[in-house]
Amino acid sequence: MQCQLWMGSLEPNMTESFIMAAFLRMGQRPLAVKVMRNKFTGEPAGYAFVHFQTDEESVDAMHKLNGKPIPGTFPVVRFRLNTASREARANLQQEREFSVWVGDLSPDVDDYSLYRVFASKYSSIKTAKVILDSSGYTKGYGFVRFGNEEEQRNALYAMNGYTGLGNKPLKICTAVPKPKSALITQSATSTTTSASYSSGTEYSQYYDPSAYWQNYSAWSGYYGQGEPAPQPAPTADAAQAHAAAAAAAAAAAAKAQTDDLALVDHKTCIDIEQMNQEFLDPELSLWDSLESSKWFPPDLIEAH
Structure with a gap:
């Protein structure tokens, strides 16, 4: 039979008349509904076939209703529809x-x-x-x-x-x-x-x-x-300040690496103040370079 839709995920209480009423409430006009049953027990098999007048009506109903709630179901059960013609499926697979x-x-x-x-x-x-x-x-x-x-x-x-x-x-x-x-x-x-x-x-x-x-x-x-x-390119003064800062940082890094690799003579006395001064000298030169470039934010200049 052509013009059929397969309808699945049916509850046991969904009879032919219930399914027909659900389609009618959703604006569709099927000709007949057939709920399939277990041939041994006679109980509903959980799916049905819905027959329409034309193939166009069946395809239209499938696209409109698929996934939508079935009227009168609580908890909500949704329409599960697909084409049901075996010949149509065989032809579709061959194409x-x-x-x-x-x-x-x-x-x-x-x-x-x-x-x-x-x-x-x-x-x-x-x-x-x-x-x-x-x-x-x-x-x-x-x-x-x-x-x-x-x-x-x-x-x-x-x-x-x-x-x-x-x-x-x-x-x-x-x-x-x-x-x-x-x-x-x-x-x-x-x-x-x-x-x-x-x-x-x-x-x-x-x-x-x-x-x-x-x-x-x-x-x-x-x-x-x-x-x-x-970002816009920095000004000439700012570029000089950046260059000076980069050079100072590179010198500090080289000195730190050299100091880390140097052997320590534990017999000699350690002058903490001198070591601190040596550590701060590169930082002070960086600050002096920035200060000489006058590279300050406008609000900072006004504050001073």
Whole structure:
């Protein structure tokens, strides 16, 4: 059957009539709802199929409702929707796909708003998905799937930094597939088949490059990325004072290094006052150099 949506994470008390009423309250008009049951026990299996008049209606409902609270649930249960046609899934896997990763998504961005922004600029958009965690909250990133490689490439630079979706500029990069070994390991750790539809794991074959963008942002304090403006060059007097200070400091450092390496004759008497005077002489010469350059702040000059 075509025009179907898979709906997961159902509570045992969610009947066909309850689900139908929830869709109607959200402005959608499904034709029928079928809650699937365990063929041995007869108990609800935790998922259902929702049938619509057309494929367009089913896809529209999926993007509008995915991740939103289901009316009449407390604690809140959110819509978990995905396409349900096996043939459509097989065809989708056979076709070449061109996807982009979209980062820095605000909590208010859902599947439908992400889809609308990209669909308004690119005609080959197939799906858009905001990735959610196990509690139904956004992870801050999602994926947009294109049917045209040229439009995907255009989006990589045209939509990078886009403002108008949420409260942050978007970060865009190519969705990089994981190696098959990683996918096998990931699928082996899945507990149930129905869980694969809950948070967009059809996109789990792609890496999440959030860490790359965080590292990229860490370079924002370097040259060309908002560094402080260069200070004006010092005056001639100030330059002379700096030169004198540097020379005095170098002499003091050389003397200190020489003194540290010198052998100490413990039989001789140590003249503390003389040693202190020798230590202070370079400091006094530095002060004399600064004083002779008249390199004082204006307020200090007025105070004197």
